[in-house]
Amino acid sequence: ILPTVQGNIELSQVEFEYEPGRPALKGINLNVKAGQSIALVGHTGSGKSTIINLLCRFYDISNGTITIDGHNVRDVSISSLRSQIGIVLQDTFIFSGTIRENIRFGRLDATDEEVEFTAKAVRAHDFIMQLPQGYDTEVQERGSMLSMGQRQLISFARALLADPRILILDEATASIDTETELKIQEALKTLLAGRTSFIIAHRLSTIRGADKIVVLEHGVIKEQGTHEEL
Ligand code: ATP
Ligand code: MG
16 A cells, blocks of 8 residues: 655656567656656657556556655555546546536545635636536536537646646647636646646646656657756
């Protein structure tokens, strides 16, 4: 069992191959202090998602170690590991049900007040109130009645309510208008505060805001540093 963590993460000489002889990650060393946000950037196939896959143990590492607060992820139960990691995927998962149910997913004990509080925190409250039944509005599977940006804000509210120590975010590539982008950046700041986060980043604004940028190329870290350093 992984005890409640601060969120210090260390990858040491991490190697991984999905198929024998075709390494997806080679000699990855990365030290992340609790509360830091890491932007993972690099071309398609460079290994960004693989780092996330190993951290969450969707796959088991071939060589090297990943530790969280000093605990090797291999030595803890998968459920206790994942209970402390929140994942916001690019293809935001909206299911058929009310907006409230969608936000509450992952913390079913949350009160209506808590749901609204988090929605306000990520600036989703205003558009929700403009929907026909507010928080009780039924959305269809995949959230077809919502815009891409609105779906993102719902998933941010969901993640904020769940309040994990470690957050993983696969940022959407789709272009959104400047106003929505600003809103999302603001919401992101709220969501990331006080958590360790890994963001597969596509937007320059996100990359700029990260504490550390890690540039991957063909499974190795090509460079890492702050936006100013790189
Ligand atoms: P993208 O920006 O396209 O999402 P990425 O940086 O996330 O790319 P990864 O998904 O980490 O890249 O892939 C790294 C390498 O591992 C690539 O060569 C890819 O083809 C390979 N790979 C990824 N997933 C699998 C898999 N399930 N089975 C076999 N090979 C895989
Ligand atoms: Mg990927």
